[in-house]
Amino acid sequence: MRESWDRMQRYFAKEKKEDIFILEPLDYHHIKHVMRMKEKEQIEVVIDGILYLACVQNIDEEITVRLLAKKEEHRKEKIKKVICIPYLKEQKMDMILQKATELGVDTILITPLERSLIKWKEEKEMKKIERWMRIVKEAAEQSKRLIIPKVIPLKETHPLENLKGLKMLCSTQSECKSLKKWMKTKRDYDTINMVFGPEGGLTKKEEEMFIQMGYEPVHLGNQILRTETVPLYLLSVLNYEFME
Amino acid sequence: MRESWDRMQRYFAKEKKEDIFILEPLDYHHIKHVMRMKEKEQIEVVIDGILYLACVQNIDEEITVRLLAKKEEHRKEKIKKVICIPYLKEQKMDMILQKATELGVDTILITPLERSLIKWKEEKEMKKIERWMRIVKEAAEQSKRLIIPKVIPLKETHPLENLKGLKMLCSTQSECKSLKKWMKTKRDYDTINMVFGPEGGLTKKEEEMFIQMGYEPVHLGNQILRTETVPLYLLSVLNYEFME
Known part of the structure; x- marks a missing residue:
């Protein structure tokens, strides 16, 4: 059975002032109206990558969240x-963001690519980013x-050139190495950067550009996966490769 | 680049009468009104696990699909x-059916489990099954x-006892073997049967029952995945394990 704290609600705090955590406004709402927590109920709070046990107080007035340990x-x-x-x-994006977060992704770079059916609209930028932030936080x-x-x-692809660590791209070209053979040749890396194309794949020009930037093309075998399935496949495999 | 037939539309036929394929009514509709195919346009047709090249004829009247090779x-x-x-x-079920099909699943057994939040309603059975069949076919x-x-x-769990091949269940108990260690001990199997619990996992009683039936408990490491992510994770890993 899981430990009881495993079922405890977890929140990322914005700030820590001595033994009081400051949460996002939506989180206070969640504690009070969605979870309907009681006075002194325990929660987990994360800040700066550190996990704390905390309890909620003043539930009927202005909630405070106090550090316990x-x-x-x-x-x-x-x-x-x-x-x-x-x-x-939107629906595919939401799905990738949610599942990639579960599967341990650290950074998601949204990259302009030629065959992308959806174009980035500047005026909607802030709203989109807020939505994505909320999905990955939850x-x-x-x-x-x-x-x-x-x-x-990203507005351009050139920032992908300077990423540190292993670099790979998912190719539809069958003459490149399989993911499995490629993984076997790699040792001692602490970051892996993976480029995925849209429906229809990267264009030949894009693929050449990424190869110039140091991305190594790999193929995923015979099956034909939808765009949004590929990153989840890769993240699952990486989880498995690093499992003890 | 993919071969051009890779972009060709594929349909599963119901029947083959000499060199004419009989498709589902919805597929004729798809050819004519969704894909707006032209006379003599080529498609792929699968029947009994065999892939054929075919062409559509009589597009303006009653479409026929004729075998070419x-x-x-x-x-x-x-x-x-x-x-x-x-x-x-529904939404999670649709997602699993679609993604599991992409990832090469052969059979999906929908199993009654104690902590399942959704109960099976007899009167909706046919409608549900039709919906699922359509999703996996597409x-x-x-x-x-x-x-x-x-x-x-399934209405009961006992048919799971007689399945042939390897048997595993995804456990939340941390003392069991990791998926990776478990996979390394297995050789020469041609079928793998995998049991997944609902939100909150299998009950202790269910886990014991499945173990009695020969299912071996494995854990997936530290990450906590949503119910619908777990089968996709496992299928991705199996794809990778059997990649050349």
Whole structure:
């Protein structure tokens, strides 16, 4: 059976002032009106990658969240996982953000790609980013992570050149190495950056550009996966590879 | 680049009468009104696990689909993958059915489990099953499979006892083997049956019952995944394990 704290609600705090945590306004609402917590009920609070046990007080007036004990120091993930995905339709995007967070992603770079059906609209930028931040925060709380993944929309592809660590791209070209053969050749890396194309794949020009930037093309075998399935497949495999 | 036939529309036929394929009524509609195909346009047709090249004729009247050539014999999958999942809310169920089909599942057994939030309603049975069949058929066509996975709702758990092949269950008990260690001990199997619990996991009683039936408990490591993510994680890992 899971430990009882495993079922405890977890929140990422904005700030810590001595033994009081400051949460997001929506989190106070969640505690009071969604979870309907009682006075002195215990919760988990994460700030700066550290996990605390806390309790809610003054539930009938202005809730405060008070530190009870430190539970877990910052746990370094074995590898940092960065996915570079095209801008997709809202439903697919939401799904990737949520599932990738569960599966341990660290950074999600939303990358402009030629065959992307959806174009980035500047005027909607802030609203979109807020929505994405909310999705990854909730998924990180639910899956008990100690960090909230970063979601960063890029206007150009050139920042992908300077990423540190292993670099791979999912190719539709069958003459490249399989993911499995490629993984076997790699040792001692602490970050892996993965580029995924939109429906229809990367264009030949894009693929060449990424290869120039140091991304190595790999293929995923015979099955044909939808765009939004590929990053989840890769993250699952990485979880498995680093499982003890 | 993908071959041009890779972008060709694929349909599973109901019947083959000499060189004419009989499709589902919805598929004729799809050809004519969704894809807006032209006279003599080529499609792929699968029947009995064999892939054919065909063309559409009489597009303005009663469409016929005529065989042109056999393209691929029945390709035996390396292993048969059976997932036993709880009955879930419609949106999650649809997602699992679609993604599991992409990821190569063969059979989906919908299993009554104690903590399942959704109860099976007899009177809605036929409608549900029709919906599920449509989802897996479309996903199988899109991901270019040669079979349509079976979706079978069970009224009891005892049929799971007699399944052939490897048997595993996803456990929340941390003292059992990790998926990775467990996989390393297994050789020469042609079917793998996997049981997944609902939100909150299998009950202790259910877990014991499945263990009695020969299911081996494994855990998936530290991350906490939502119910609907777990089968997709496992199917991704199996794909990877059997990749060349």
